Amino acid sequence: MGSPFKIILYAPNDSLANLAAESAFKRIEDLNASLSDYRDDSEINHISAQSGSENWLSVSKDLFDILSISDDISRKTDGAFDATLGPIVQEWRRATRKGYLPEKKVISEALAKTGYKNIHFDKNSTRIRLLKKGMRLDIGGLGKGFAADEAVKVLKQFGITSAMIDAGGKLALMDPPPGEDGWKIVISTGRDSIQTITYSNVGIATSGPTYRYLEYEGKKYSHIVDPKTGIGLLFHLRTTVISPNATEADALATAFSVSGIKKGKKYLNKFPDNKVWLVEQKDGKEQSWNTIQ
Numbered sequence: 117m118g119s120p121f122k123i124i125l126y127a128p129n130d131s132l133a134n135l136a137a138e139s140a141f142k143r144i145e146d147l148n149a150s151l152s153d154y155r156d157d158s159e160i161n162h163i164s165a166q167s168g169s170e171n172w173l174s175v176s177k178d179l180f181d182i183l184s185i186s187d188d189i190s191r192k193t194d195g196a197f198d199a200t201l202g203p204i205v206q207e208w209r210r211a212t213r214k215g216y217l218p219e220k221k222v223i224s225e226a227l228a229k230t231g232y233k234n235i236h237f238d239k240n241s242t243r244i245r246l247l248k249k250g251m252r253l254d255i256g257g258l259g260k261g262f263a264a265d266e267a268v269k270v271l272k273q274f275g276i277t278s279a280m281i282d283a284g285g286k287l288a289l290m291d292p293p294p295g296e297d298g299w300k301i302v303i304s305t306g307r308d309s310i311q312t313i314t315y316s317n318v319g320i321a322t323s324g325p326t327y328r329y330l331e332y333e334g335k336k337y338s339h340i341v342d343p344k345t346g347i348g349l350l351f352h353l354r355t356t357v358i359s360p361n362a363t364e365a366d367a368l369a370t371a372f373s374v375s376g377i378k379k380g381k382k383y384l385n386k387f388p389d390n391k392v393w394l395v396e397q398k399d400g401k402e403q404s405w406n407t408i409q
Contacts, residue, residue, distance in 0.1 A: 117152045117259050119284025125271060126278040126294060136274035140267040140281070147263045150178055153202060153254050160253050164202065168249025172238055180242040182255050182262050182363075183235060189258075189367045190232040192386040196379070197371035198343040202252025203229040208341055208348055212330040217337075223346040230343065261319060261366025264288035268362075281362070286369075287320040288362035303356050303393070313408065319362030321369040324354040340373050349373060351396045358391040358408060368392075377405040 121144055127133035150159040163173055175183075186199040203226040207218045229250040236245040246253075255262075260283035267281045268288050280299055281288040292298045298314035303322055325338035330348060337348030355373045359365035368387060372380040372394055380394060384407070391408045 117148055117256065117263065117284065118154050119260055121260075121263070121267075121284065122282040123267065123271075124280045124282075125276050127274075127276055132274060132276075136271050136276050139274065140270040143266050143270045144263045144283075147178060147259075147266060150176055151182065151255055151259050151262075153252070153256065160255065163244070164246070164252045167246035167251035170245070170247075172243040172245050174241070174243050177242055180237075180244065182258065183244060183253070184237060185262070185363060186255060186258060186367065187232060187235060187237065189364075189371060193371040193375060193383045194379075195232060195343050196374040196383070197257060197367050198230065198232045199253055199255050199257065200230045200232055200234060200251055201341060201343055202254035203227075203250060204341055204346045205254050205256070206252065208330065208337075208339065212328070212339065215330070215332070217330070217332045227346040257370040258363050258367035260284050260286045261288070261321060261362035261364070264362040265319070283362065285322060286362055286366045289316050289318055289320065292316040304354055315358060319359045319365035320356065321359075321362065321365035322354065322356045323369040323373050325349070325352065338373075340370055342374050351376070351398050353395040353397055353402070354393075355395075356393040356408065359387070360389050364390070377403060380405065 123137050123140055125133060152158050153160055159176060159179055163175055166173055189197045207222055207226050211218045229248055234247040264281040264283040264286055265288055268290060271279050278291040278293060289299050298316040300312050300314050301320060302310050302312050304310055323340060328339035330337040338352055340349050352373045355369050357365045357369045372392055375383055376396060377394055384392060393408045394405045396403055
């Protein structure tokens with residue numbers, strides 16, 4: 117999924133630790149083979165290639181489940197999160213690599229192929245239908261969190277209760293290390309300062325343009341794209357979300373980044389047991405919304 121994965125776990129002996137870790141990584145690799153849009157042979161790219169055919173497409177339980185979760189979050193955030201942004205994400209990836217700003221016509225054409233409402237689900241079977249020709253699914257906004265949660269399930273099957281899965285910065289925390297109150301997680305406040313928080317049995321995700329962005333004519337465009345405009349975010353600095361699981365944290369970190377503080381406060385009411393720390397900058401002024409402390 118374009119990111120490194122790391123597992124820290126505590127077990128009674130090395131043999132069990134190795135077996136549990138290898139099994140968890142095997143599950144992650146299987147998901148990568150199915151869900152990564154970086155792989156030409158992945159299931160998700162195979163399904164995207166059949167968009168607009170009006171046919172119901174049979175998909176794996178993993179793909180059906182993650183798209184169902186995505187659809188629920190999209191509806192609750194008025195589309196601030198959208199798993200159909202593949203066409204526009206591809207344009208921004210290309211532009212970031214080559215250092216140019218995508219033309220308005222290109223963005224408009226890519227946006228015309230998106231829209232979460234254009235995915236239909238057959239709830240009686242694991243089938244979906246992609247209504248628009250040229251649609252490209254991209255679950256990068258929650259795929260790493262989903263993989264981390266699935267790794268947790270595997271570790272539990274081996275009796276492992278104390279572990280942390282780091283999926284490219286998206287964290288799934290189980291019970292804390294022996295003798296500790298929780299896992300100590302260092303997060304940025306948006307600029308140079310940092311803060312340490314202590315949690316266990318939650319998912320934590322942070323999104324921001326610290327490493328992935330396009331700088332063009334003095335403006336810094338985030339890799340996170342607004343589904344409504346097709347433009348990389350300009351004012352967002354950092355979003356950290358703490359959720360009951362890593363999948364939700366991963367998706368909501370993107371959704372709240374897009375929505376901003378004002379709309380984010382409204383959306384948070386639809387996601388009980390979630391905490392948000394969002395920092396953005398407009399007109400030279402930094403604003404922060406923090407429900408974590």
